[in-house]
Amino acid sequence: MRRRTFLEFTAALGAGATVAWSGPAAAHPKLDLIVAAEGAGDFTTIQAAIDAAPSGATTPYVIGVRPGTYLGQVIVPAGKTFLELRGLGRAPADVVIADDRANGTLKPDGTPWGTSGSASVTLNGADFRATNLTFANLFDEAAHPEIANRQAVAVLTRADRLVFDRVRFLANQDTLYLNSTAAGVIARAYLRDCYVEGDVDFIFGRATAVLDRCRVHSLDRGTSPNGYVTAPSTDLGNPHGLLFSRCRLTSDAPAATVYLGRPWHPSNDPNAVGQTIIRESWIGAHIGATAWSDFGTWPWAEARLAEHRNFGPGALVTPDRPQLTRDEAATTEIADFLRGADDWSLECTGH
Template sequence: MQQAGAGRRVVVAGDGSGDYAGIQEAVDGGGTVIAVRPGTYRGRVVIPADRPDVTIVGLGRRAGDVVIADDRANGTPNPAGGTWGTTGSASVTVDGAGFRAHNLTFANLFDEAAHPEITNRQAVAVLTRADRVAFTRVRFLGNQDTLYANSSAATTIARAYFRDCYVEGDVDFIFGRATAVFERCRIHSLDRESTPRGYVTAPSTDIANAHGFLFARCAFTSDAPAASVFLGRPWHPSQDPNAIGQTVIRDSRIDAHIGPAAWSDFGTWPWQDARFAEYRNYGRGALITPDRPQLTAAEAATQTVPAFLRGADNWSPDRHL
């Protein structure tokens, strides 16, 4: 059941000309469609599980005109004691099913160079744990762990759809156990002074879930040197042996920052035991080598956007958004 007052459109404006001045204030006030005027809105935002079907829409001409941001990292001190941790670092946390966002930017502004004393630098821009969440024309900005596509429990299916989005970061910047589809997105690896320069994905898909991360008709870009970035590595949270991560990249452009060996081990967990595969990619980094598993045509027919998204409820944001 939605809270009283839900089902209405509200306007957020930092100058006080709207119904609310802040994003969380609008969420708490019961707005279902939250229209945000251009500006930067600082502060943590949480969409709780008892607030389904919330939509946030940026009213600017471009996605960069509306920025929702915070600046905590895993190792940032928490006023309540200890540190925030990776989950707590999220600028925006989505627990309400059916959440949508359109034409805006989510960012974690944590400045690694300004805080050399903080070594745990995971800094999440958006954490999703709900089912049926969708983002269109949205930018996700950060460094390490930018986009945490997760679920409420290891064996719980949570689907997320990203279309015409931009995601940037350096280390494991798209990670988690959700079933997440990226269609027509730009996935940009930032350069950093380290070897390797970074890792794009770190899936932790449960072994019982046939669908992890799918990238279809995307562009993988970077300013990093050639062959200095990995497409992914398998994350096993708390050394969970059932976290057999899946990343499938198909029909996408891959630039030269990805080399002949595109996948990496994660600690003692070998990449060969994960579910990593490519299909019909192109570009200077779309190499076919013994270290770059390729789907067969028959396998590719089962690794499609509808196959990942539909489920028992026939969810089809790729057709209706």
């Protein structure tokens, strides 16, 4: 099995050329707090700044983060609304927020953290925003052969109306866990010009999420299959799951060794009929003629998995790769996924 070593992982944290960015983030007119690892700000840790932020905010409360690597688990409580973490470097690689635990890593009491507990960053507060920074889980698989459950989440989202703008998400298995507070509860997230990398089920969960003009990179595990990009668990009552629009799906893995996804049914929930739609996106040769996979006893053909007008060497049209009809495509635009009863998509994305 060929997964990234710890040295390769830490080198990736500073790889400014991982994806092409349009330039440094625009200066924000007001920063409420500044975090600086070297001590020149209001706080030296991300969690301390979050703890100091007001609860129940109804307007953005902006925490500027100066360049550096900030280690330690970060949790945004449900009461901390309208928080924004804004990287103050020239590129997302300049600010790294990371931890290093996995599902099977043991807590001080001797019990495992579990997948949700492994998250480097957990977002429970609505209207959160992150800009121009990196979230990572640095769990070193090679250094821990004794740990069988290696799911290691970089970011777990549970809240509604989240925005990630020019953010990198780095891990191996289960990188980005897009969730909600309970089955049947809709929570929306919008990712614009972001970079997400991993290998197994690395974009997964029941949230409604849009990845707009993002790069989605599958790591080469040296196995076949090499991995799965998505593992949606969208509730049957939710018409909108994961949408990839105008993205680039890339990999260094051999041709036709990676799947676009497989349907996840947590606790064998029959109502978790996952949805992944990939449209107008460039797909590399790592995706083959059969792009979707069963998940245990749950067949992919019974989930809501489809493509529309993709291109690139891996954008094949075969009987095993369902395509949206023109009418279906007309109702699966970005605004359809994010709008909701509050017209949030119109406000946050301009769509």
